[in-house]
Amino acid sequence: MKQKLLWLVSILCVITLVTGCWDDRPVEERGLVLMLGISPSPHHGVTLYFEVPTSSGLTSLTSGGSSSSGGPKFVIYRGHGATFSDAFTDAQGQTNEDLYLGQTQVIALSTRLPPATFAVIDATLARLGPMDKSADAVAVTGSMAKFMAFSPAGTSLPGLYLASLFACHHCQTAQLARTVWSREKRLWSPTASVWVPKISAHGSTFNVDRIVVYQGYRPVLVLTRRQTWDVGCLLGITVKAPLTVSTSYGTISLRAVRASPHFKTKPAPDGKILIHVTVHLSATLDSVPPNLLITTPILHEIEARADTLLSHRLLSILVTLQKAGSNPLGFGRRYVWVRQDFSAWPTLYRHATLAVTAHIHIHQLGDLQ
Amino acid sequence: MSTKFPMPTTQTISAGQFALMVTAAYLGFGIFQFPLELVKDGGPDALYSLILEILAAFGGLWLLFRANRIQPGETMTGFSHQVLHPMIRWPISVITIAIHSALGACLVSNFGFVITAFFLPDTPDWVIRLTLVTTCLYMVWFDTPSLARTVQILLPMTMLLTLLMGLLLVPKMTSGYAVIPSASIHVLPILYAAYRDFYVFLGFEVSVTLYPYIRPPERALGEKYTFLAMGVVGAWFIIGYALVLGVEGPYFMVHLLWPPVSAMRLINVSGFIINKLGLLVIVMWGVFTLLFIAVRIWCVGHDVMPLFRLTSRTAYRLLAGGGAVVIYLGASLFPTVHALVQWFATYLLPTAIAYIFLVPLIVMLGAWLTKRKHQKSKASPANPQSSPQ
Numbered sequence: 001m002k003q004k005l006l007w008l009v010s011i012l013c014v015i016t017l018v019t020g021c022w023d024d025r026p027v028e029e030r031g032l033v034l035m036l037g038i039s040p041s042p043h044h045g046v047t048l049y050f051e052v053p054t055s056s057g058l059t060s061l062t063s064g065g066s067s068s069s070g071g072p073k074f075v076i077y078r079g080h081g082a083t084f085s086d087a088f089t090d091a092q093g094q095t096n097e098d099l100y101l102g103q104t105q106v107i108a109l110s111t112r113l114p115p116a117t118f119a120v121i122d123a124t125l126a127r128l129g130p131m132d133k134s135a136d137a138v139a140v141t142g143s144m145a146k147f148m149a150f151s152p153a154g155t156s157l158p159g160l161y162l163a164s165l166f167a168c169h170h171c172q173t174a175q176l177a178r179t180v181w182s183r184e185k186r187l188w189s190p191t192a193s194v195w196v197p198k199i200s201a202h203g204s205t206f207n208v209d210r211i212v213v214y215q216g217y218r219p220v221l222v223l224t225r226r227q228t229w230d231v232g233c234l235l236g237i238t239v240k241a242p243l244t245v246s247t248s249y250g251t252i253s254l255r256a257v258r259a260s261p262h263f264k265t266k267p268a269p270d271g272k273i274l275i276h277v278t279v280h281l282s283a284t285l286d287s288v289p290p291n292l293l294i295t296t297p298i299l300h301e302i303e304a305r306a307d308t309l310l311s312h313r314l315l316s317i318l319v320t321l322q323k324a325g326s327n328p329l330g331f332g333r334r335y336v337w338v339r340q341d342f343s344a345w346p347t348l349y350r351h352a353t354l355a356v357t358a359h360i361h362i363h364q365l366g367d368l369q
Numbered sequence: 370m371s372t373k374f375p376m377p378t379t380q381t382i383s384a385g386q387f388a389l390m391v392t393a394a395y396l397g398f399g400i401f402q403f404p405l406e407l408v409k410d411g412g413p414d415a416l417y418s419l420i421l422e423i424l425a426a427f428g429g430l431w432l433l434f435r436a437n438r439i440q441p442g443e444t445m446t447g448f449s450h451q452v453l454h455p456m457i458r459w460p461i462s463v464i465t466i467a468i469h470s471a472l473g474a475c476l477v478s479n480f481g482f483v484i485t486a487f488f489l490p491d492t493p494d495w496v497i498r499l500t501l502v503t504t505c506l507y508m509v510w511f512d513t514p515s516l517a518r519t520v521q522i523l524l525p526m527t528m529l530l531t532l533l534m535g536l537l538l539v540p541k542m543t544s545g546y547a548v549i550p551s552a553s554i555h556v557l558p559i560l561y562a563a564y565r566d567f568y569v570f571l572g573f574e575v576s577v578t579l580y581p582y583i584r585p586p587e588r589a590l591g592e593k594y595t596f597l598a599m600g601v602v603g604a605w606f607i608i609g610y611a612l613v614l615g616v617e618g619p620y621f622m623v624h625l626l627w628p629p630v631s632a633m634r635l636i637n638v639s640g641f642i643i644n645k646l647g648l649l650v651i652v653m654w655g656v657f658t659l660l661f662i663a664v665r666i667w668c669v670g671h672d673v674m675p676l677f678r679l680t681s682r683t684a685y686r687l688l689a690g691g692g693a694v695v696i697y698l699g700a701s702l703f704p705t706v707h708a709l710v711q712w713f714a715t716y717l718l719p720t721a722i723a724y725i726f727l728v729p730l731i732v733m734l735g736a737w738l739t740k741r742k743h744q745k746s747k748a749s750p751a752n753p754q755s756s757p758q
Contacts, residue, residue: 010503010507011507013503022489022491022492022493022496023488023489023490023491023492129485129486129487129490130487130488130490133631133634133635134634134635134637179635181635182543184621185544185617185618185620185621188618188620188621188624189618189620189621190620333544333546333547333618334546334547334549337412337413337546337547337619338413338551338552338553340412340413
């Protein structure tokens with residue numbers, strides 16, 4: 001009996017210890033940060049914006065986001081400070097909830113952040129253990145305060161809206177979602193550069209169809225919509241991109257273009273390196289001039305014309321990126337890894353010879369001959 | 370009530386249980402850091418280093434079994450007094466016990482750091498360590514068969530679950546380029562990386578203590594199963610290497626403290642009842658940790674007993690309790706994970722590797738010399754008992 005009692009006491013002790021009561025936080029005491037905005041502070045520091053749902057906002061989630069009563073659905077806390085921690089502390093002082101980053105869905109980064117500040121913040125984010133690294137990273141070129149305060153029509157919590165947008169693989173022309181994790185990973189790479197989707201408020205909705213490319217921690221280019229689509233082809237992330245081709249038969253329109261790219265980096269005889277990109281694309285024929293009867297030779301001619309057009313366009317964006325010193329496609333990763341010569345890569349890439357070969361295959365003709 | 374040492378038949382285990390206990394004795398140690406050192410030191414040749422260390426582990430295990438066969442019915446500490454001079458036997462026994470305690474302390478400390486970094490940042494370290502060590506002490510309290518059954522139930526299930534969850538990382542393998550080894554072979558980096566990463570196999574030297582507890586007719590089968598289990602673990606590590614490196618890429622991975630943990634955190638099955646499924650697996654890795662530490666505590670008890678000719682279960686429990694206290698206190702000595710890694714790489718890793726590959730040779734040499742001496746004394750005409758064979 002005495003022994004059983006001893007074991008009972010021991011087991012109770014273990015159960016008490018493993019409950020983790022030191023870290024127990026009732027949900028009503030937690031401020032779940034759904035979106036974190038990071039922008040430069042006017043005084044050489046950083047400003048953090050925390051989008052935290054109110055109890056009304058949390059309730060609206062269970063009712064499908066349709067609840068229109070109960071006041072604001074989220075509140076933005078803004079903290080300033082010399083460092084991330086200072087700014088966090090400043091924001092924490094404005095609420096009676098424990099600001100919690102473990103459920104953060106989106107991290108919005110201002111393109112105005114000075115590279116040195118960005119580097120320090122990035123290191124802080126990387127060290128935050130409970131921080132969710134599968135959150136989406138986005139770039140904001142305009143005012144972060146306005147962006148964080150914006151709420152698209154028909155939705156109550158912008159952070160969740162963006163998270164659901166990026167989680168949907170068919171809801172964008174190209175899958176532009178970039179996780180915090182993939183961004184951090186690229187920042188450590190001697191070859192690959194960071195790119196993240198640019199988000200802006202457009203009318204009553206968010207606009208997500210462009211990307212910002214970086215060189216290290218410095219944003220160097222905001223691509224146009226077409227350039228973004230071209231880079232999307234080179235990255236193999238296009239879903240339903242369009243393509244218009246001018247032929248001798250008139251203007252032909254293709255849609256749902258999907259790409260499968262392959263890169264090859266090898267030394268050239270002239271001491272430089274040759275980067276050869278081959279892209280295989282598939283598309284659906286969308287529209288052709290009236291009365292044009294599609295035959296196999298005509299289809300081949302359209303494909304050949306599209307190949308030429310795409311090859312030029314893709315090479316053009318590659319040269320633009322090369323001139324900007326940015327490598328969002330991650331050329332040379334294996335080349336450098338196998339040779340272990342990291343310092344030579346920037347010069348090699350700057351002088352690399354680029355070549356693109358595109359092969360498009362129209363595999364769907366719709367319901368018309 | 371006391372029992373004879375080695376324990377009677379009720380204390381024996383099957384060949385399969387033996388193989389799983391030996392596997393549990395090394396599997397939990399390296400999973401949190403693997404393959405950090407491998408990639409850091411082996412670079413593009415890291416896969417060659419991994420294969421080399423797997424082969425080395427097979428070699429080390431084979432040596433230990435050869436040493437065990439000298440006296441299959443006794444632990445190596447137990448029979449070494451017959452074949453080794455006390456000046457050699459005592460240091461080896463003390464080092465055996467010290468290695469078990471130090472390995473246990475390192476893992477308790479490491480797992481404590483993982484838990485506080487990712488899950489329970491506000492929970493004091495001592496609580497996590499105490500919980501781990503207390504649970505492990507309970508696991509070993511009822512001695513060998515009870516511990517063997519626990520290992521039998523938990524280890525294969527956790528390994529399988531980890532593998533299945535790990536396969537969910539395949540779509541995130543955007544750095545597959547680094548997994549394929551280079552065509553050029555650099556011998557020194559390969560050897561150095563294999564040495565530095567050998568910690569993933571440290572602990573199988575438990576076989577020298579556990580061997581006599583296999584049912585006598587099943588000992589050969591026990592060896593075979595242990596080699597087989599090591600082959601499975603080797604394949605498991607190769608898959609893990611490909612997944613972690615493929616997901617994190619070599620450049621980022623070498624800056625992380627616990628690369629597999631960081632990779633598993635990315636697993637997210639949308640629509641599943643548990644939001645971050647990968648995190649659950651990390652918690653389940655606590656099973657590997659518990660089994661590893663429990664086997665270490667068991668070893669401390671069973672390695673000290675023959676030194677002082679102790680045979681009672683009470684003595685075993687007292688010694689196991691003492692081992693648990695030493696492991697707990699040892700784990701408290703590391704203020705940071707950096708201090709832990711530094712101390713481990715400087716002292717424990719070379720000592721444990723030297724132990725695995727040298728001690729069986731010393732014991733076998735001692736046994737051979739003893740046998741030769743006996744044969745000489747039997748063959749001597751001064752010995753009236755000798756008879757020519």
